[in-house]
Amino acid sequence: VSSPIIWIFFPASMGVILFLVRRWHRVSVLAGTSIALSLAGLALILPLGRLIRLGPVGFRVLESLDIFGRHFALHDHDRSLITISFGLMAFWFAGSNLAKAGRVMVPFGLVFGALMIAAFSVEPYLYGAILIEIAVIVCIPILIQSSSAPQEENQLSSIPSDMSRRSPEPEFFRGTLRFLTLQTMGMPFLLMTGWVLTGIETTPGDETIALAASMAGLGFMLLLAVFPFHTWVLMIIEKYHPYVATFIFVVFFWFGTMYALRFMDQFFWLRQAEILNYLRIAGLIILVVTGSGVIFERHLGRMLGYAILMETGYILLAIGLNSGLELVFQMLLPRALSFGTWALALGAIRDRASDLHMRSVRGLIFSMPVTGITLILAQWSIAGLPLLAAFPIRYSLWIQLASHSVGMGWLSMAGFMGLFVTGLRLLFVFLDRESQQDDTQEETWQLRFLLSTATLIMVLVGLFPQLFLPIFNHGIHAFTNLAASP
Amino acid sequence: MPIYTINFPEISYPALFLICIAGLAILSGRDGRWIVLALGLQYLGVFLLVFLSWPIELAATKLIAGWISAALLGMGLRSAPLGFQRDEHFSPSSLIFRLLITGFILFAMYSLGAIVQIWFPSVGMEIILGSLFLLGSGILHLGLTTQPFRTIIGGLTFLSGFEVIYAALENAVLVAGLLAILQLSLGFLGVYFMSELVQEESG
Numbered sequence: 001v002s003s004p005i006i007w008i009f010f011p012a013s014m015g016v017i018l019f020l021v022r023r024w025h026r027v028s029v030l031a032g033t034s035i036a037l038s039l040a041g042l043a044l045i046l047p048l049g050r051l052i053r054l055g056p057v058g059f060r061v062l063e064s065l066d067i068f069g070r071h072f073a074l075h076d077h078d079r080s081l082i083t084i085s086f087g088l089m090a091f092w093f094a095g096s097n098l099a100k101a102g103r104v105m106v107p108f109g110l111v112f113g114a115l116m117i118a119a120f121s122v123e124p125y126l127y128g129a130i131l132i133e134i135a136v137i138v139c140i141p142i143l144i145q146s147s148s149a150p151q152e153e154n155q156l157s158s159i160p161s162d163m164s165r166r167s168p169e170p171e172f173f174r175g176t177l178r179f180l181t182l183q184t185m186g187m188p189f190l191l192m193t194g195w196v197l198t199g200i201e202t203t204p205g206d207e208t209i210a211l212a213a214s215m216a217g218l219g220f221m222l223l224l225a226v227f228p229f230h231t232w233v234l235m236i237i238e239k240y241h242p243y244v245a246t247f248i249f250v251v252f253f254w255f256g257t258m259y260a261l262r263f264m265d266q267f268f269w270l271r272q273a274e275i276l277n278y279l280r281i282a283g284l285i286i287l288v289v290t291g292s293g294v295i296f297e298r299h300l301g302r303m304l305g306y307a308i309l310m311e312t313g314y315i316l317l318a319i320g321l322n323s324g325l326e327l328v329f330q331m332l333l334p335r336a337l338s339f340g341t342w343a344l345a346l347g348a349i350r351d352r353a354s355d356l357h358m359r360s361v362r363g364l365i366f367s368m369p370v371t372g373i374t375l376i377l378a379q380w381s382i383a384g385l386p387l388l389a390a391f392p393i394r395y396s397l398w399i400q401l402a403s404h405s406v407g408m409g410w411l412s413m414a415g416f417m418g419l420f421v422t423g424l425r426l427l428f429v430f431l432d433r434e435s436q437q438d439d440t441q442e443e444t445w446q447l448r449f450l451l452s453t454a455t456l457i458m459v460l461v462g463l464f465p466q467l468f469l470p471i472f473n474h475g476i477h478a479f480t481n482l483a484a485s486p
Numbered sequence: 487m488p489i490y491t492i493n494f495p496e497i498s499y500p501a502l503f504l505i506c507i508a509g510l511a512i513l514s515g516r517d518g519r520w521i522v523l524a525l526g527l528q529y530l531g532v533f534l535l536v537f538l539s540w541p542i543e544l545a546a547t548k549l550i551a552g553w554i555s556a557a558l559l560g561m562g563l564r565s566a567p568l569g570f571q572r573d574e575h576f577s578p579s580s581l582i583f584r585l586l587i588t589g590f591i592l593f594a595m596y597s598l599g600a601i602v603q604i605w606f607p608s609v610g611m612e613i614i615l616g617s618l619f620l621l622g623s624g625i626l627h628l629g630l631t632t633q634p635f636r637t638i639i640g641g642l643t644f645l646s647g648f649e650v651i652y653a654a655l656e657n658a659v660l661v662a663g664l665l666a667i668l669q670l671s672l673g674f675l676g677v678y679f680m681s682e683l684v685q686e687e688s689g
Contacts, residue, residue, distance in 0.1 A: 130661070138671075174632055
């Protein structure tokens with residue numbers, strides 16, 4: 001047995017099997033969550049490439065698998081990253097039934113995750129760009145089915161949904177088509193970088209390095225939806241189920257970041273001060289653009305989209321700060337927790353309101369109190385409000401950035417200000433009681449329980465970050481050169 | 487000496503001609519069936535250009551995967567609603583614009599060819615010209631449409647352009663296999679989009 005068979009081919013095959021039995025939705029969700037959790041646990045305890053003794057029997061899990069003369073390799077030092085990745089998927093799968101995320105999210109989600117792990121593990125790793133593109137194609141039915149599938153049972157709200165079937169007009173596909181187009185255009189740049197890099201190894205020169213850096217830069221801008229290639233994120237979250245769209249974005253950008261770090265890990269010239277400075281500037285531009293964009297936004301889904309884009313800005317800032325790399329991994333917990341809660345709350349509101357425009361959610365807090373409060377708290381948590389989950393990381397980033405440049409430190413506050421002010425606006429809208437309003441409670445106890453628990457964990461992570469966040473630091477060991485550099 | 491360093495006009499010129507004719511038909515075509523047919527023809531041109539760089543059995547993967555994708559899209563069209571191109575406007579002026587812009591791509595292809603060859607000196611000029619035309623017409627197609635069927639055609643054309651030049655630089659079997667899977671996945675996605683539109687029409 002080799003590690004790629006366990007963490008790539010097994011989940012992909014299980015995804016296909018679960019797709020065939022998607023009729024039994026709850027069984028499929030339970031099985032998918034259990035598989036993702038088991039694979040995360042297995043990565044935690046199973047050493048790779050070393051002899052394991054179970055009584056009289058001894059075996060070894062090989063670290064690589066050869067296919068067509070190239071190999072897929074997951075090494076022992078990648079185990080933390082695999083644990084975190086499958087843990088992340090299990091977290092989203094667990095909530096998918098309650099969020100009514102559609103029947104294909106879990107099966108295709110497993111295939112999607114397996115493809116992203118394969119993209120990370122293929123050697124030469126540049127070929128991973130093609131696997132990422134195939135993963136994008138797998139994402140599209142997940143998004144479309146989440147919004148077009150008829151929903152027989154309404155678990156989040158007690159009233160029947162009038163939005164349960166979205167009409168697939170050509171307009172409906174626009175976000176996914178933009179997503180597909182931009183990712184298709186990004187892939188060649190990443191693949192070509194590999195060819196140029198071979199030239200650097202044989203005849204290094206400033207011109208070749210500039211060409212490789214430009215190609216890699218453009219490829220990753222398209223991959224990570226960096227401004228001005230970010231519009232598809234907003235278009236998708238506006239049209240499709242927020243829980244499913246957020247799952248795709250969080251997982252996709254997580255692996256996209258890991259893929260970018262793999263590049264940096266392999267090529268020392270990508271860690272030069274000048275490149276890091278460009279990354280910081282790109283991160284700041286994203287924060288300023290999204291921070292100012294979200295203030296004027298009136299659609300609740302697009303607000304979430306801006307916050308997701310903002311996270312990419314913070315990630316680029318953290319990578320750009322030499323000492324901030326551990327923060328990239330620590331960010332995952334608050335991100336998954338806050339975005340998961342936010343998306344779940346938004347899904348519940350989407351079931352109840354005619355749309356997610358601000359005018360349609362006036363006085364919402366009187367009929368959905370827990371949902372409304374949780375949504376605002378999750379938004380403020382992503383902003384970096386003290387006592388909430390993301391605050392310790394944001395604080396650390398702001399301090400480190402301000403030590404580089406005070407101006408940059410101030411500019412990086414744009415993200416915080418944008419989301420904080422938007423949260424205040426939302427609070428006023430939620431409290432704006434209409435004269436004829438019916439205050440019938442529209443939350444189920446399951447939804448209240450899940451959202452309250454998530455809020456409690458967000459506060460606990462914010463209060464005691466030293467207990468939760470350092471666990472994620474181990475992810476950095478997958479990048480041996482980056483981990484070794486000061 | 488690798489075959490792609492030899493000027494091989496018996497193969498490369500017909501391939502370029504096929505690609506240009508097919509590109510023109512795809513850009514200016516209104517009927518989905520003709521567009522699919524032109525896509526099949528385009529893949530024949532792509533196969534001939536890739537054949538200059540790869541052994542025939544490997545180059546054939548491009549042709550087979552491309553034709554299967556085209557066949558999938560053709561089958562999807564059979565079940566697609568009649569009005570599925572309703573967001574496309576094909577006035578005479580639009581047709582003239584498309585023809586003019588195709589001419590512009592041909593002009594740009596000849597202008598840029600020499601510059602691109604400086605970056606990739608080991609690649610023959612015919613391969614670069616064919617690749618640039620496909621990349622250009624693919625991007626143009628993607629930019630001109632909001633319709634799923636045409637976006638998939640544009641994506642396949644763009645990818646073909648990249649594959650033609652990448653084949654001259656990299657000959658790994660795994661890459662050939664993955665790119666073939668990607669082409670087929672795009673074909674399936676096109677059918678999926680059309681089936682969603684069918685559900686809307688019947689529902």
